[in-house]
Amino acid sequence: MDLISEVIRTVRVGTAGGRLIGQSGPSGIRFPAFSGTGFHIVLRGTCWLITEDQPPAALAPGDVVLTSSGAEHGMHRVPCSFADLPPAVLGPTPPPPGPYDFEFLCGGYSLDHGRAPQYLRTLPDLIVVSPDYDSHPEMRALIDLLGTEAGQTRMGSGATLAALLDLILIRVLRLWHDQQDTAGWPTADDPAIAAALRAIHTQPHRPWTIQRLSEQAGMPRTAFTRRFTTVVGQPPMRYLTGWRLSHGARLLRETKAPMSTIARQVGYSSEFAFSTAFRREYGVPPGRFRHTPSKISETTPEHADNR
Incomplete structure (x- = not known):
């Protein structure tokens, strides 16, 4: 990856x-x-x-x-x-x-x-x-x-x-x-971690868990979590949340898709759940983020x- x-x-x-x-x-x-x-x-x-x-x-x-x-x-x-x-x-x-x-x-x-x-x-x-x-x-x-x-x-x-x-x-x-x-740089040359990252990046909408991601990597849960954290710099589920929200931010800026559609595309069950997580990460609700780019x-x- x-x-x-x-x-x-x-x-x-x-x-x-x-x-x-x-x-x-x-x-x-x-x-x-x-x-x-x-x-x-x-x-x-x-x-x-x-x-x-x-x-x-x-x-x-x-x-x-x-x-x-x-x-x-x-x-x-x-x-x-x-x-x-x-x-x-x-x-x-x-x-x-x-x-x-x-x-x-x-x-x-x-x-x-x-x-x-x-x-x-x-x-x-x-x-x-x-x-x-x-x-x-x-x-x-x-x-x-x-x-x-x-x-x-x-x-x-x-x-x-x-x-x-x-x-x-x-x-x-x-x-x-x-x-x-x-x-000095977090790499994903490790094939197992690369497989998990690829799954997250290409299918953020899926209901990922540690168990499912470790299966993608072909590793036991504990070993997978430890290796993922070492390679990427943060635990798998925290990385997953960050990726979903950053992907959602790009969709907000680059498309006119409704908020409910974007929420589903990045793995949230409802617009409310996406909005709550987005505001926690970015400090503003997604609607305001979409319409107020930085200068x-x-x-x-x-x-x-x-x-």
Whole structure:
């Protein structure tokens, strides 16, 4: 079972956004924590990634910073204390022509109602990847396209932006995964667990129990529960609930199906049961979630020029 693909399907529930940011001056910039996942790509100049509990990390052009589950962080042209960074300044327009001390692209999915997928929450809060662009020329092409589309309002820009974010996130996660040992990322290479995940993903409407899932895996219940929790990062029934609700969230955003139909498709016996579980997970009833998508464009800074 391809868990990276499942990550992408889950974050698509959020609103995609992208911005070019130019930064100059002595103050730096601080990004608050948010519900979702995103990344920065350094385009020009050098800077430092600043966090509250880790030493500053030097960044060079081409480096990618993945905020796997929306942790707060900052960037500055020199090492500094996180407490000294001012909050990001909002701006309604693209940054004016430079030069800047450094420039970077921001992209991500805001999940105002819900959290980043469990897989991303098992990763370090902030991950720095330095792609080999000679070996991965497609990465450079995607970044160039994202730079062109970010902040645009032309026809089709929203769909193009979301597709580019998907592709860049996939490649960043692959690159990071390739640099780690397998203990650092929850995989489903285990055939038994892959079989159970496939059953959950393709048939969320079925009345699954631990017993039925362990039969799909061909394992005793206790051994299955222990192995599933180790591989995936949470117990089977908790994972099942999360998958059903995230699948329901996608159906709410992507279809006009009645709530009762969606409830049945994701394994709930009634609209009321689905609504109760959904509100517990996302903090809002499904009807409001369907009609009030998050607005990442209103909360993402476009430039901060403190020269």
